[in-house]
Amino acid sequence: MIEVEHLDKRYGDSFAVQDLNLTFPEGQLTALLGPSGCGKTTTLRMINRLIEPTGGRILLNGQDTRSLKPEVLRRGIGYVIQQIGLFPHLSVAQNVATVPDLLGRDRRMTAQRVDELLDLVGLDPAVYREKRPAELSGGQAQRVGVARALAADPPVLLMDEPFGALDPLARDRLQEAFRDIQRRLGKTVIMVTHDIDEALRLGDRVALMRAGRLEQFGTPDDLIHRPASDFVRDFLGEDATLRQLAGRPVSAFVRAGLPSPGAPRVQADLNARSALSVMLRESHDTLEVLRGEELLGHVAWQDLRGQGPA
Numbered sequence: 311m312i313e314v315e316h317l318d319k320r321y322g323d324s325f326a327v328q329d330l331n332l333t334f335p336e337g338q339l340t341a342l343l344g345p346s347g348c349g350k351t352t353t354l355r356m357i358n359r360l361i362e363p364t365g366g367r368i369l370l371n372g373q374d375t376r377s378l379k380p381e382v383l384r385r386g387i388g389y390v391i392q393q394i395g396l397f398p399h400l401s402v403a404q405n406v407a408t409v410p411d412l413l414g415r416d417r418r419m420t421a422q423r424v425d426e427l428l429d430l431v432g433l434d435p436a437v438y439r440e441k442r443p444a445e446l447s448g449g450q451a452q453r454v455g456v457a458r459a460l461a462a463d464p465p466v467l468l469m470d471e472p473f474g475a476l477d478p479l480a481r482d483r484l485q486e487a488f489r490d491i492q493r494r495l496g497k498t499v500i501m502v503t504h505d506i507d508e509a510l511r512l513g514d515r516v517a518l519m520r521a522g523r524l525e526q527f528g529t530p531d532d533l534i535h536r537p538a539s540d541f542v543r544d545f546l547g548e549d550a551t552l553r554q555l556a557g558r559p560v561s562a563f564v565r566a567g568l569p570s571p572g573a574p575r576v577q578a579d580l581n582a583r584s585a586l587s588v589m590l591r592e593s594h595d596t597l598e599v600l601r602g603e604e605l606l607g608h609v610a611w612q613d614l615r616g617q618g619p620a
């Protein structure tokens with residue numbers, strides 16, 4: 311768990327970050343979201359002490375990070391940035407193994423782990439192990455960057471716009487793959503993004519910042535349905551609900567029981583935004599939700615609009 315207390319970063323007379331108070335829950339992904347210049351990157355870099363705060367403190371599992379040597383601190387905190395900076399003269403496998411090698415880990419174990427990690431991020435080790443960074447696409451290089459950050463098995467991962475440089479299709483795929491990995495490995499992840507869709511889709515929690523301060527901290531649902539201010543509402547925009555629905559299957563909204571007679575049928579893995587479209591098209595305010603032939607229950611219009619059980 312990472313706790314940030316009264317955190318300040320001042321440059322001359324202006325604050326990049328001002329009186330930030332925030333707890334990043336363990337094993338969850340928190341998106342740091344906000345307009346350009348609001349202090350996201352500064353916050354992230356204060357956590358691994360690439361930037362030293364001018365005030366306040368940061369606790370990692372209850373321990374003040376200032377009491378740890380930066381290099382010791384960073385061993386437990388992976389860091390992924392957009393320009394991932396793979397070493398061009400090293401192979402993919404050597405790049406992924408950088409940290410374990412530095413830590414003097416057993417070579418054979420490391421080689422095996424490198425293969426597992428490449429597999430995990432969707433790169434066939436037999437094909438990619440010996441390639442050089444110059445032979446990779448942008449998306450493949452990003453995957454290697456994620457594998458490298460995971461190689462030291464840090465409990466905490468800091469990510470700064472990790473998927474920013476990718477085309478939309480590659481970004482979608484890597485986001486999904488990463489979300490899976492994060493859930494499976496139970497890492498605590500803090501991800502800087504200015505992409506609202508990305509924050510709402512990937513974040514268990516979203517911290518929305520504005521001019522160095524925290525505007526709202528909550529689940530994507532909280533921000534969308536219970537915005538703390540006009541700024542939050544405006545920032546997310548009117549189609550925030552639709553955006554969030556696009557990222558979730560309709561099965562997440564299912565209630566037990568029968569729908570009203572004549573309700574259209576949809577499959578459970580249909581995304582909720584498309585399910586809403588079916589309701590509009592068919593002029594029906596409930597849908598019957600099936601998985602294959604099995605009836606799971608129904609979903610109602612008001613559930614998709616955010617007043618329901620999900």
Ligand SMILES: Nc1ncnc2c1ncn2[C@@H]1O[C@H](COP(=O)(O)OP(=O)(O)OP(=O)(O)O)[C@@H](O)[C@H]1O
Nearest residue numbers: 321325326344345346347348349350351352353504
């Ligand atoms: N070294 C520095 N010296 C002076 N001001 C700085 C310095 N680094 C950052 N700032 C200022 O602090 C503020 C926050 O910067 P930061 O990079 O944290 O924003 P951000 O939210 O990550 O923005 P972006 O999304 O554009 O990357 C900005 O106004 C920036 O100009």
